[in-house]
Amino acid sequence: MKQHFMPIISNQQVSxxxxxxxxxxxxxxxxxxxxxxxxxxCSQGSFxxxxxxxxxxxxxxxxxxxLYLVKGEGTQEMTHLQAGEMLDVVGPLGVGFSLDKSADTIxxxxxxxxxxxxxxxxxxxxEKNVKCAAILSARSKDDLLAADLLQGFGAEVYKVTEEDGxxxxxxxxxxxxxxxxxxxxxGIYTCGSRRLSRLSQNIANEYHIPGEIALEEHMGCAxxxxxxxxxxxKEDTGVKSVRVCLEGPVFSLEKVVLG
Amino acid sequence: MIAQLNxxxxxxxxxxxxxxxPASGAFGPEMKDAIDFNELGALVPxxxxxxxxxxxxxxxxxxxxxxxxxxxGIQSKGLDYYMKYTIPEFAxxxxxxxxSISADSVDEFAEMSExxxxxxxxxxxxxxxxCPNLKGNGEAFGMNAEVTESLIQAVKNVTxxxxxxxxxxxxxxxxxxxxxxxxxxxxxxxxANTLLAMAIDTESRRPLIGxxxxxxxxxxxxxVIVRMIYQVSQVTNLPIIGCGGIMNxxxxxxxxxxxxxxxxxxxxxxxxxxxxxxxxxxxxDYMKRHAIYDINELVGSIQVD
Ligand SMILES: Cc1cc2nc3c(=O)[nH]c(=O)nc-3n(C[C@H](O)[C@H](O)[C@H](O)COP(=O)(O)OP(=O)(O)OC[C@H]3O[C@@H](n4cnc5c(N)ncnc54)[C@H](O)[C@@H]3O)c2cc1C
Ligand SMILES: Cc1cc2nc3c(=O)[nH]c(=O)nc-3n(C[C@H](O)[C@H](O)[C@H](O)COP(=O)(O)O)c2cc1C
Numbered sequence: 001m002k003q004h005f006m007p008i009i010s011n012q013q014v015s016x017x018x019x020x021x022x023x024x025x026x027x028x029x030x031x032x033x034x035x036x037x038x039x040x041x042c043s044q045g046s047f048x049x050x051x052x053x054x055x056x057x058x059x060x061x062x063x064x065x066x067l068y069l070v071k072g073e074g075t076q077e078m079t080h081l082q083a084g085e086m087l088d089v090v091g092p093l094g095v096g097f098s099l100d101k102s103a104d105t106i107x108x109x110x111x112x113x114x115x116x117x118x119x120x121x122x123x124x125x126x127e128k129n130v131k132c133a134a135i136l137s138a139r140s141k142d143d144l145l146a147a148d149l150l151q152g153f154g155a156e157v158y159k160v161t162e163e164d165g166x167x168x169x170x171x172x173x174x175x176x177x178x179x180x181x182x183x184x185x186x187g188i189y190t191c192g193s194r195r196l197s198r199l200s201q202n203i204a205n206e207y208h209i210p211g212e213i214a215l216e217e218h219m220g221c222a223x224x225x226x227x228x229x230x231x232x233x234k235e236d237t238g239v240k241s242v243r244v245c246l247e248g249p250v251f252s253l254e255k256v257v258l259g
Numbered sequence: 260m261i262a263q264l265n266x267x268x269x270x271x272x273x274x275x276x277x278x279x280x281p282a283s284g285a286f287g288p289e290m291k292d293a294i295d296f297n298e299l300g301a302l303v304p305x306x307x308x309x310x311x312x313x314x315x316x317x318x319x320x321x322x323x324x325x326x327x328x329x330x331x332g333i334q335s336k337g338l339d340y341y342m343k344y345t346i347p348e349f350a351x352x353x354x355x356x357x358x359s360i361s362a363d364s365v366d367e368f369a370e371m372s373e374x375x376x377x378x379x380x381x382x383x384x385x386x387x388x389x390c391p392n393l394k395g396n397g398e399a400f401g402m403n404a405e406v407t408e409s410l411i412q413a414v415k416n417v418t419x420x421x422x423x424x425x426x427x428x429x430x431x432x433x434x435x436x437x438x439x440x441x442x443x444x445x446x447x448x449x450x451a452n453t454l455l456a457m458a459i460d461t462e463s464r465r466p467l468i469g470x471x472x473x474x475x476x477x478x479x480x481x482x483v484i485v486r487m488i489y490q491v492s493q494v495t496n497l498p499i500i501g502c503g504g505i506m507n508x509x510x511x512x513x514x515x516x517x518x519x520x521x522x523x524x525x526x527x528x529x530x531x532x533x534x535x536x537x538x539x540x541x542x543x544d545y546m547k548r549h550a551i552y553d554i555n556e557l558v559g560s561i562q563v564d
Contacts, residue, residue, distance in 0.1 A: 001289070001290070001292050001293050001532055002292070002293065002532070003293075003531065003532055003533065041530070046325075047324070047325060048322055049322070049325065049477070049478070049530055050320075050322045050327060050529065050530065051529070051530060090532060217317055217318070218317065218318040218319070218320055218321065219320070220285075220319075220320045220327070220329065220529050221285070221528065221529040222529075223287070223289050223290055223293070223529075223532065224287060224289035225285060225286055225287030225289055225290055225305075225528075226284065226285060226287075226320070226329070226331065226529065227284075227305070227314060227319070227331050227334045228317075228318075228319040228320040228329065228331060229317070229319075230314065230317065230319070230334065231317075241313055241314065241334065246289065
């Protein structure tokens with residue numbers, strides 16, 4: 001949980017609501033895994049003063065990338081950060097995804113900016129010769145950001161949006177069942193929507209496919225000290241409260257209790 | 260010759276190597292990767308309750324202008340776990356261990372204090388009297404002078420370790436509560452816990468905190484706390500531990516000058532994991548710059564005409 005200052009290489013708007021940032025991570029010594037996150041100071045000034053958590057969108061040789069949705073004050077401030085300035089981060093934090101390299105194909109179910117969290121996993125899958133199918137759900141086609149990136153990784157990408165009237169759970173379920181018929185899916189990974197997480201959980205149970213989910217929760221310290229970002233998981237001994245920042249943000253899809 | 264700086268502070272039988280310690284609930288063993296615990300004045304783990312309790316619903320924190328509201332609900336693994344794991348874990352460090360206790364009744368405070376206070380590795384108790392008295396009318400113990408006095412008295416009867424009463428700022432006269440804690444036998448006063456607060460998302464018209472209300476901390480509360488430290492120092496000679504809104508050395512010094520012998524740092528560590536050692540360095544720089552070689556000279560050194 002060390003604080004680092006990483007030089008910003010670029011910070012650009014990529015669609016009406018999304019921005020993309022590349023930073024130089026060459027001085028970072030700890031390994032970074034897909035699913036982990038950084039706790040970021042959004043502004044060069046003092047406020048907003050709490051850090052904001054962001055997943056690592058892409059992990060490259062000497063750079064890492066973030067994809068972020070402009071939501072409120074913090075992310076609005078983040079858009080003002082410029083190339084050449086330093087990004088103040090704490091991390092990498094949390095437990096990332098586990099990917100079995102003997103897997104044939106994995107299925108990613110992402111809603112909105114949830115793809116920012118799953119993209120790095122798709123990248124790892126390519127590197128491990130694991131095939132990838134992905135359902136990207138978003139409000140509008142403009143928000144379907146990482147589709148090209150994933151297709152570039154060779155993933156089979158299905159896009160659903162409110163704009164097209166295709167993003168309802170029933171339709172997504174039909175698409176997933178289709179994918180399951182045509183492929184040997186060895187893992188389901190989801191992020192970004194309670195409804196799609198529940199659907200993914202049900203399907204994973206039904207087909208006995210292991211799965212993982214990356215959760216989002218409002219964080220204080222992101223170091224495990226303050227117990228702000230908790231969720232429940234089912235253990236053999238009963239339901240246990242765990243910290244999203246420390247024990248997560250990635251949890252077993254089977255065990256997590258979706259509220 | 261370079262004069263040595265003395266940063267040691269004595270609070271009853273507690274010897275603090277320096278006046279910087281963490282605020283309960285904003286510190287945990289996980290932070291050992293970020294800072295050297297042996298360099299802190301003391302260690303203060305999260306408040307412990309007798310029985311395990313789950314804590315409040317999420318969201319448990321939200322940011323407000325220059326501050327944050329939290330309602331964690333003292334998520335706790337209970338006293339048995341604390342005795343078996345938490346105390347030994349912190350006892351491994353040289354800094355004194357101050358155990359923070361939360362309880363539902365005066366009797367429970369006494370019961371827990373007897374068990375924890377008599378553990379050889381516990382150097383002091385901090386009584387979180389800002390939590391609600393469930394056997395009373397549910398208001399915080401620290402909102403009532405008589406209850407405060409009898410609570411400290413009851414704990415004093417069962418343990419010899421220094422007792423720090425952590426006062427709630429949510430009162431009309433903090434001086435009255437401070438005097439009651441002194442009368443009950445407190446060794447020191449922590450001024451103070453969080454301010455009861457609330458924030459609403461105007462778009463959804465919903466509270467930003469799952470529990471609707473929560474405790475306000477961070478830089479926004481500092482002037483209120485400085486005022487309270489000053490007021491309390493005017494009426495009692497007990498050492499004061501200032502807590503609320505410290506972000507840097509200057510903030511800590513402001514509290515020390517107002518009358519605090521030591522300070523606690525909470526929210527700042529969430530933003531700067533190394534806030535506590537950084538604050539200590541800034542205090543030392545100040546001392547050198549002002550040629551003050553003993554920190555005790557600064558305590559309550561406010562100049563009022
Ligand atoms: C582990 C993790 C990884 C994330 N990865 C990404 C990512 O890669 N890209 C991205 O765009 N977003 C991501 N998010 C969500 C992102 O943290 C929030 O959108 C962001 O904090 C909003 O800040 P704001 O000030 O702009 O919005 P506001 O709504 O004004 O924020 C107010 C407060 O609420 C908190 N908050 C609001 N929404 C969330 C949320 N969904 N999760 C956690 N805290 C929240 C903020 O941190 C802030 O303290 C991630 C969240 C978590 C927990
Ligand atoms: C997330 C969080 C949890 C807290 N939990 C406790 C607690 O368990 N017991 C306690 O006495 N105070 C608790 N506090 C209050 C702090 O100890 C401190 O009094 C307060 O945060 C003001 O200091 P600060 O502005 O430096 O954070 C908590 C504060 C925060 C932010």
